[in-house]
Amino acid sequence: MDxxxxxxxxxxxxxxxxxFKWLTWSFxxxxxxxxxxxxxxxxxxxxPVFKTMGLDFxxxxxxxxxxxxxxxxxxxxxxLVTALIAMLVGVPTSFAIAFFLTELCPYFIRQPISIxxxxxxxxxxxxxxxxxxxxxxxxxxxxIEPVLIAVLGPIPVLGALFQGPAIGxxxxxxxxxxxxxxxxxxxxxxxxxxxxxxxxxxxSAYGLGxxxxxxxxRIVLPYCRTGVVxxxxxxxxxxxxxxxxxxxxxxxxxxxxxxxxxxxxxxxxTLANEFTEAVGDVYTSAxxxxxxxxxxxTFFVLALGKRLxxxxxx
Amino acid sequence: MFKLRKLLATxxxxxxxxxxxxxxxxxxxxxxxxxxxxPLYGKWAAEYKNETGVGMNYQSIGSxxxxxxxxxxxxxxxxxDKPLSGTELEQAGLLQFPVxxxxxxxxxNIDGVKPGEVVLSGDVLAxxxxxxxxxxxxxxxxxxxxxxxLPDLALIPIYxxxxxxxxFNFTYFLNESNKDWAEVGVNTSxxxxxxxxxxxxxxVAALVGQTKGAIGYVEYAYALQNALPYSRMLNKDGKVxxxxxxxxxxxxxxxxxxxxxxxxxxxxxxxxxxxxxxTAATFILVHKAxxxxxxxxxxxxxxxxxxxKGDKMAEDLHYVPLPDATVSLVESSWKxxxxxxxxxxx
Numbered sequence: 001m002d003x004x005x006x007x008x009x010x011x012x013x014x015x016x017x018x019x020f021k022w023l024t025w026s027f028x029x030x031x032x033x034x035x036x037x038x039x040x041x042x043x044x045x046x047x048p049v050f051k052t053m054g055l056d057f058x059x060x061x062x063x064x065x066x067x068x069x070x071x072x073x074x075x076x077x078x079x080l081v082t083a084l085i086a087m088l089v090g091v092p093t094s095f096a097i098a099f100f101l102t103e104l105c106p107y108f109i110r111q112p113i114s115i116x117x118x119x120x121x122x123x124x125x126x127x128x129x130x131x132x133x134x135x136x137x138x139x140x141x142x143x144i145e146p147v148l149i150a151v152l153g154p155i156p157v158l159g160a161l162f163q164g165p166a167i168g169x170x171x172x173x174x175x176x177x178x179x180x181x182x183x184x185x186x187x188x189x190x191x192x193x194x195x196x197x198x199x200x201x202x203x204s205a206y207g208l209g210x211x212x213x214x215x216x217x218r219i220v221l222p223y224c225r226t227g228v229v230x231x232x233x234x235x236x237x238x239x240x241x242x243x244x245x246x247x248x249x250x251x252x253x254x255x256x257x258x259x260x261x262x263x264x265x266x267x268x269x270t271l272a273n274e275f276t277e278a279v280g281d282v283y284t285s286a287x288x289x290x291x292x293x294x295x296x297x298t299f300f301v302l303a304l305g306k307r308l309x310x311x312x313x314x
Numbered sequence: 315m316f317k318l319r320k321l322l323a324t325x326x327x328x329x330x331x332x333x334x335x336x337x338x339x340x341x342x343x344x345x346x347x348x349x350x351x352x353p354l355y356g357k358w359a360a361e362y363k364n365e366t367g368v369g370m371n372y373q374s375i376g377s378x379x380x381x382x383x384x385x386x387x388x389x390x391x392x393x394x395d396k397p398l399s400g401t402e403l404e405q406a407g408l409l410q411f412p413v414x415x416x417x418x419x420x421x422x423n424i425d426g427v428k429p430g431e432v433v434l435s436g437d438v439l440a441x442x443x444x445x446x447x448x449x450x451x452x453x454x455x456x457x458x459x460x461x462x463x464l465p466d467l468a469l470i471p472i473y474x475x476x477x478x479x480x481x482f483n484f485t486y487f488l489n490e491s492n493k494d495w496a497e498v499g500v501n502t503s504x505x506x507x508x509x510x511x512x513x514x515x516x517x518v519a520a521l522v523g524q525t526k527g528a529i530g531y532v533e534y535a536y537a538l539q540n541a542l543p544y545s546r547m548l549n550k551d552g553k554v555x556x557x558x559x560x561x562x563x564x565x566x567x568x569x570x571x572x573x574x575x576x577x578x579x580x581x582x583x584x585x586x587x588x589x590x591x592x593t594a595a596t597f598i599l600v601h602k603a604x605x606x607x608x609x610x611x612x613x614x615x616x617x618x619x620x621x622x623k624g625d626k627m628a629e630d631l632h633y634v635p636l637p638d639a640t641v642s643l644v645e646s647s648w649k650x651x652x653x654x655x656x657x658x659x660x
Contacts, residue, residue, distance in 0.1 A: 065477070134524070167470060273476045
């Protein structure tokens with residue numbers, strides 16, 4: 001009576017365990033295989049452009065389908081600048097929201113606000129793009145940019161970033177929209193890690209007479225460093241790769257400009273715009289080469305993030 | 315990175331689905347390419363299916379994609395807004411013929427100026443897109459628009475950010491009209507010296523619509539359906555013309571179809587007092603010695619039907635049917651398409 005079920009259980013685990021192990025292992029390998037395939041395709045696809053342009057591909061600002069001369073600089077700079085603006089806007093805001101939700105917010109509205117922020121993350125990026133183009137851009141052109149040009153424009157050095165006619169569309173607007181798009185991601189993760197801080201630590205700090213700012217600065221942030229860096233990296237990864245929303249509001253111009261209000265382009269926006277109609281081996285290859293550059297860039301960003309995480313762990 | 319991966323995955327899924335469809339419905343015609351004629355091909359396909367039971371699947375993936383697909387033999391026909399040259403056709407063993415035409419019109423955004431009130435010329439347009447004319451009150455624009463009060467307003471040129479047959483025809487026309495345009499060149503996408511890029515006709519229209527002082531170019535059908543303020547143009551003969559089916563047809567009538575390999579006539583800047591200077595045709599590509607002759611034969615039957623019965627549908631959608639003389643010229647060229655025994659398939 002006693003033995004039968006046990007034997008049955010043993011038999012199940014004799015087959016079940018290896019099967020489960022094999023299943024998980026093969027799924028993991030599948031991911032690696034796909035990643036390897038992507039790397040291979042990108043490298044193989046970008047060989048023609050490196051053959052024609054050489055290393056110039058990595059250092060020129062040209063992008064001319066007529067003469068078949070391509071360089072990554074303009075889209076690369078655009079990608080980095082818009083991502084930087086997005087981080088400058090998104091990170092502090094997200095931290096503030098997360099802190100408010102975990103420390104200051106009355107209990108009964110905490111959940112509705114959290115859900116509202118998570119809903120923002122579920123909005124498809126094309127909606128952000130259309131909203132940015134039709135609603136934000138005209139307002140930006142008529143109300144915000146003229147003020148920025150008048151107030152910040154005359155300042156030496158810094159003023160160079162705020163020059164030129166107010167068009168609405170441009171790198172600044174793209175960066176701001178991106179900042180809004182990454183906000184829910186960073187907020188959701190930081191809120192979770194902030195609430196993982198043991199109450200006893202916080203209470204003790206308040207007990208010692210710390211202000212709220214001191215609690216954030218000296219207790220919460222140091223305690224959650226790892227998780228916070230992870231959240232920021234998640235946001236940065238998304239900002240670097242975002243395509244549709246940026247394509248709508250950046251102006252899609254292959255030109256370098258010191259002004260943030262000038263139109264520009266990013267790697268993913270260039271791919272979205274030009275891949276379908278790219279004719280000729282070098283042109284297609286240049287676009288795949290852009291993909292490779294973005295891949296390498298994202299890889300380094302993630303690697304750097306992991307390094308920071310490890311260091312923070314020690 | 316994620317986007318690219320997604321793109322690759324989607325492409326793989328599409329490829330699998332496409333090959334599945336091809337085997338499942340052998341009788342259906344498959345085509346891919348230009349987005350410009352897509353609404354018309356879709357309408358024709360629906361009507362053709364009603365009459366004959368033969369379906370036509372057309373994927374509007376862009377002219378570049380259409381050329382690649384027909385060269386790779388994955389579809390029965392490719393469609394392109396940019397005609398291939400005689401040597402290119404020869405190398406790939408392709409036959410090319412035009413189907414319908416359309417026009418490209420400049421659109422603008424100035425308060426208090428009505429559609430059709432502004433007149434522009436190719437030379438002025440080229441200077442605007444080169445960044446040499448920067449303001450609407452420029453004397454060169456004023457000279458074309460006596461009696462119209464144009465404001466002191468910065469010109470913001472808008473172009474197509476995606477590669478497009480419309481851009482190809484537009485830059486071709488600018489190049490014909492102003493010798494300085496040579497430094498930019500003629501292509502489906504170019505390195506624009508000034509301005510902003512919008513994706514697709516709708517992207518250009520949206521940017522023009524909300525940017526004061528903007529000027530852009532879109533397909534006529536699109537401008538008409540969305541009631542955009544278009545301009546009139548000065549043509550090669552020095553006459554001011556309105557964009558209309560008649561002025562597009564006039565440009566086609568004056569073109570030298572016979573003497574151009576693959577009928578790859580670019581209809582921009584054609585002579586004739588009534589010709590609209592920015593007219594463009596859209597083309598079909600089929601293999602001259604197809605691997606699947608049945609597919610090519612049904613393709614040619616489909617377009618034969620479209621030439622004879624599709625004119626009304628084309629005009630309803632503001633496309634311009636080809637002149638009858640051109641159609642008979644095209645159909646006589648179909649004899650070059652042969653099966654494995656060397657017999658014409660049509």
